Amino acid sequence: MIYDVVIAGAGPVGLFLACELGLAGISVLVLEQAADPRSPLKRLPFGMRGLSAPTIEAFYRRGLLDDMAAPQRSQDDAGSAGRGEPQPRRQVGHFAGIPFDHDKVDTAKWQYRLPSPAGASMAADMEHIETVLAARASAAGVEIRRGLGVEGFNHADEEVIVRAGGETFHGRWLVGCDGGRSIVRKAGGFTFAGSDPEFTGYSVRVEMADPAQLNLGRHYTPTGMYFQSRPGTIAMVEFDGGAFHRSQQLTLEHVQAVLRRISGTEVTLTALQLGATWTDRAYQATAYRKGRLLLAGDAAHIHSPLGGQGLNLGLGDAVNLGWKLAATIRGDAPAGLLDSYARERQPVAAQVLDWSRAQVALMRPSAHSRALEAIIRDLIDTGDGATYFAERVWGVSLRYDLGGSHSLVGRSAPDFELADGSKLGMLLKMGSGLFLDFDPGRPLQALASGWSGRIAYVASDVKDSLGLSAVLVRPDGVVAWAAEVDANQEEAAQAATRWFGAPREMH
Known part of the structure; x- marks a missing residue:
């Protein structure tokens, strides 16, 4: 076969x-x-x-x-069962371990995002x-x-x-x-x-003789960084140029030695339950x-x-x-x-x-990195800063350079809600393209028929059109063409041909 x-x-x-x-x-x-x-x-x-x-x-x-x-x-x-008290601010992402809070992210700046599952x-x-x-x-x-x-x-x-x-x-x-x-x-x-590694990273689950000897949370030290999310669950970074990664077997003795060097404590490990190494090779x-x-x-x-x-x-x-x-x-x-x-x-x-490289620069065990970290920490604690980092970490700012005159082209399609309560996301389930026409009185349907089987045509009013009158969406959910008041049929046809091939009558 x-x-x-x-x-x-x-x-x-x-x-x-x-x-x-x-x-x-x-x-x-x-x-x-x-x-x-x-x-x-x-x-x-x-x-x-x-x-x-x-x-x-x-x-x-x-x-x-x-x-x-x-x-x-x-x-x-x-x-959440039984909760009746107000919850603290949610940390919903980080940059080199510097968290940003959900409450500081201004989602209103994301012009083309609509309520969606x-x-x-x-x-x-x-x-x-x-x-x-x-x-x-x-x-x-x-x-x-x-x-x-x-x-x-x-x-x-x-x-x-x-x-x-x-x-x-x-x-x-x-x-x-x-x-x-x-x-x-x-x-x-x-x-x-690309660029070679600066550190060996470790993700381990261990048992300790005295768990109280090692603090919870993220800690930068003169030799690296360690983060203990819960007792015995530890991530750590040692700036050794990635020398240990995959060079030899990970043992309890080695993990203890690295953890002691990084944490500056004489912590004693009694068991290594799980472990893996990684680097910042990019x-x-x-x-x-x-x-x-x-x-x-x-x-x-x-x-x-x-x-x-x-x-x-x-x-x-x-x-x-x-x-x-x-x-x-x-x-x-x-x-x-x-x-x-x-x-x-x-x-x-x-x-x-x-x-990734920028985060490594903030993590280096140097006075320069600590100074830069303090500045980034101040910035990320502002509304504009948290929103910027959220855009990058969450991928909201992703846009492909597809040309086109409308600023929505190349972005993820908004999840428009149609008159019958269905949403754009549901219309892409079968993996075809989509012509979504908010003004059924126009002749876009006849145009779309040339790509029948490759592009589905849907005409409907929508709850919030974002000022648009029609969009062409690729199978991956990316907007290939968008129009506001007047839908230019020639531009629509060009966009459809570019991404879906020639219409049937041209074959």
Whole structure:
């Protein structure tokens, strides 16, 4: 059998991409090296990930949000039972450990956000995310093979022959979603460039002889930083140039020695229950495509986990790439559509890598960094500062440079509420484009008919039009065209042709 797409890696990025392709009727095989998807590092506390606005919206638009949010709602309900007292201000994000409060974020500045089931932030653990996405992918006809990591491949003009676990698989395309040490990236000859690490980071769960000896919270010291969220659950950073990461086995004795150096205490550890290391290495592939090879997620870009941006960045790759690759395989993609994947996503990754580097600069154990930290702390405590950092951390400010005369083009589509109470997000569930016309008296319906099957046409009044009269939305929820009073049919047709190919009558 020849699959349309073979995906290396069954992490969240590979699974979400598989869901997107399966939704479009594309045959997909996912190959995953790990035989068992479960891991203690994917569960609480280390497996918890903050989800940004673009990620939450993507799950909402595909009907996945309720399943993703279910455990969080259960925890919130349990935690709020019997509460009758006012709650303290909520810390809803941070930059290098400097928190910003929900009450200081001015959401009124976000002109194109409307009330929606998809909020600006939420959290879920990795194991749950993967479980939900694997179930959706399987329901869409995706084949997932575990215990078969990609070992190599032959890349031809029309086919990629993949070797995994002693077996051979044939695909028209191969997408590397196989992490920071990606075999697809390395064997494919992609250039990976960036900045080398300054520190080794540790995430550990330990038992201590005297838990009171180590303070809770985040602490910067002359040798690094440690953060103890609860007794025995510790993250710490030692500025050793990343020397220890993956260089040798993590032991109780080593963790104790590092913790003593960083904390300046003689804390004694009695057991190491769980541990992992990481660094602030920040690298990005200079190209995301070579012929029939593509990269997404950590295979395309790596950086420190500071701020929790990595998962969201990879899921953004998946939702951007999925519909474009599907259209290319079906044969109805306009020229250059697949190349727009890298053109749109590479600058986003570059920004996130710089965001990570800036946080490292604040964490360095130096007087200069402490002085800079004090200034950032003052700024983030203002309304404008908290709003700016929230925009960046939550991804609200994301906008692709798609050209166009309207400031909404390239942004996530507002969740317009239609006259029947339905919302725009619900209309994107099947993964097609959308012409949303707020003035049914215009002839946009006849125009949209040329893209029937690729673009759905919906005419309706809306509760709040934001001053618009019509929008064209891509399958990934990004606005491709918007009009205010007068909907220029020629501009609408040009935008539809650019993203969905020529209308039927032009074939």
